[in-house]
Amino acid sequence: MMRALWENPQARAGLVVFGAMLAVALVGPFLVGDPDAFVARPLSPPSMDHLLGTTGQGQDVLAQTVVGARTTLGLGVLVGLLVVAIGSVVGGLAGYFGGKVDELLSLLINVSLVLPGLPLMVVLAAYLPAGPGSMAAVLVVTGWAWNARVVRSQVLSLRKRDFVDAAIVAGESPLRVLVVEILPNMASLLGGAVIGATTYAIGAQVGLEFLGLGDLSAITWGTNLYWATNDSALLTGSWWTFVPTGAAIALTGFALALLNFGLDGVTNPALAAGAGTGAPGPQPTPVRRSP
């Protein structure tokens, strides 16, 4: 499947761009200066010395953007994986065992889904001690239920298939059946889920930090934007304190979205982009004689 993804132009573009962002996050901080240091007059526009100018505190914007990538992307990917992991365990157990287990877990999932996430996030973020651990906890607590529901319904329908019954009759343990028989059939679903969860994690993180509810002493994309507005970027017209981070976030989100489109197109060819001529509605089978 990885090869199919690579051959899909949208997925390939998404993978390349996201990979580039990850590379910047990993390696970049070693190549730029200290983002905390005071390097020049505050709010100076981009110049040869400082390619993206300086912030309201006289710090190098380029350094801050690059270093910020590390925490934001790192936490984003981690939370994305965690959310899918937890959601899959709960949803998987519910879908596999059915009966009372399913009823109980479904209730838990549905209630969690119906409680409003954003206010809960704001409240939790406000009262937990600042730091990546708290941020991760907040995001996971408010985000796991969606995946659980999706995984549950997929496991439920796979559970009824013959090959699963065959494995159970052959004496395989429930854990083995789940991991060896069912999970591989859900690869594309889980792939899409991780992409979605990571996008959510990055977006929510940035939002909370922008509101001042994150760890203000850390350098992340969200806190960069928080400080930019705090230092009146708009009123002074200092667009360079605001635009690079926003663009970086958008690029990452866009890359993940492209990857998702590509994944959709690979797993369900009917959805693939570009399959069609723009003619309205259903069409007769086309005739395309091979040369």
Place this chain on the structure above:
Amino acid sequence: MTGLLPTLLRRLGFYALATWAALTLNFVVPRLMPGDPAQAIFARFQGSLDPAALDAMRTAFGVSDTPIWSQYFQYLLHTAQGELGTSLVYFPAPVTEVIGTGLLWTVFLAGVSVVLAFVVGSALGAWAAWRRGGWLDRIGPPLLALIGAFPYFWLAMVAVWALGFQLGWFPVRHAYGVDVSPGWSLAFLVSMTQHAVLPAGTMVLASLGGWLLTMRNTMVGVLDTDAVRYAHIRGLPPHRILWHYAVRNAMLPSLTSFGMAIGFVLSGALLTEIVFGYPGQGYLLLQAVRGQDYPLLQGLFLTISLAVLAANFGVDVLTLALDPRTRR
């Protein structure tokens, strides 16, 4: 409709349970907070509140020495009576009054945005799927995905800077101008609309892509079904297939998402309201959090939870009503 009533009752039961869960969560969370909200409130208000309000806050925050179960039931009772305490940030306004004002603005702003985004986005998505491979289908999803990938508040602030400050086309803060007062006058309505353009506009733009893609994918699925192909073979004209076979069957799953989105209207406008200083529920929430206004916080959480639950229930009812398969 024998199948309808039991299903409805079961859904009602679920929502009753969820409401209870929301209320209980609301009760539990302040007690888990570090610090002692109860002491803070008590110290601040002793002597300046009427006994009922003070009582409500006592039980809401565990000041009293009565066992926790009795506190819990007192809390439920007070909540049912609408006694939500007094706001600290907006003292001496009672919480219900503060929330009341915020509620209307949020419903207006977020409601209009969600409806617009849903209608326009779904229409575009359906059209993109109908003309598969056409320019809308090829360009729409990636373009709107790019726009939607920017943090919402970032887009909002760019809009504020460009269209508000630089070009001066629209006002940049608040729900209405300082020169008008709330009421049904034309001047007020005009001012209200002017002030809503930027916040609602950016919200719609940011969420358009999601609705477009969802509807497009659903429609693509529906257009590939046997029912649509069979209609095509029977010679039905394209417009008949579009409306009665495609859109009609794609609407149900769409409506479910719409219902959930409506439910989150009350909580989803938070960032917008903060950027634009729009005095809605979200704005109040942040003020409450920053000012450690626990009564207001609890009250807001309650109204938002109840709104989400009500909206979800409404969607369930609508879905049951619209799908002939549920009637037997």
Place this chain on the structure above:
Amino acid sequence: MNDVVLHIQDLRVAYGSTAVLHGASLRVSAGEVLGLVGESGSGKSTLVQGALRMLGRPAVITGGDVILDGQSLFDLDAAGLRRMWWNTVSLVPQNALNALNPMLTIGAHVDDTLLAHGITDAADRRRRAIDAMALVDLLPDTLTAHPHMLSGGMRQRVAIALALLLEPRLVVFDEPTTALDVVVERDILDRIRALQAERGFAAVFITHDISLLLTFADRIAVLYAGRVVEVAPARALGGPSSHPYTVGLLGALPPKLGEDRTAVPIAGVAPRAGQTTPGCAFAPRCTHASPKCEEPQALRALTDHHHVACHRVAGERP
């Protein structure tokens, strides 16, 4: 020689990049019942629906020609095809539950179809709808029902009634009884037979169950791995001049009560869709295979009505 209603010549169809039909040919004469039999995945529906250009994405026709009532279907545009569809040829789909729109009543389906073909008078439509229901022994109030309210058999009857609305010359029955139980299946088959005898339309009856066709069809076409390997009158099937696959197929049928025979499955597996060889696709499983089988095997005429794609049976006749 009766006039030919449908003539499929060397049809090639692919789904995306996977070729599933590798040059299949078929001829249907006016008023005859042609059975089309093959295993699941052999390409039966693809052959007929593809020929009529009724298949949706990702199917694409890559070669051959199809003449319906003297008109080449591959030259027509969407509008032209819509004129042929339902007027000249109609389809009874495999699973009527999926083909009917769950949101609309049966009456709406009938009305839609009639309106689409220019029957503008409402009273006329109403009368035709009631007649259509009567044709398949359904009460007029069936028209007010939604598809899910009807049983499988009733839905299939609705599909038959819809197919006969405009009295086409050819009706394609695509596995009409596969989703039904044996008792209902018998009823549907009897109805189809009676209607065909009464109305005289040509019928292509697609199934994977050859035993259904033996007493019903005039001629039977056998499809294997994307090619038609034999077309013969029902009586001649399985005889000494039959294709080895057909012989194997008949031998694999469960024996009927009193029959002194045991069922013998054909050894090996059929090739997957997309796998194709220039020669005979059945050769790996054939007990009479020889090196000559690796050459392309065209359908050769043994008699006017019996064609076989096997050099061993047909000799060197063209």
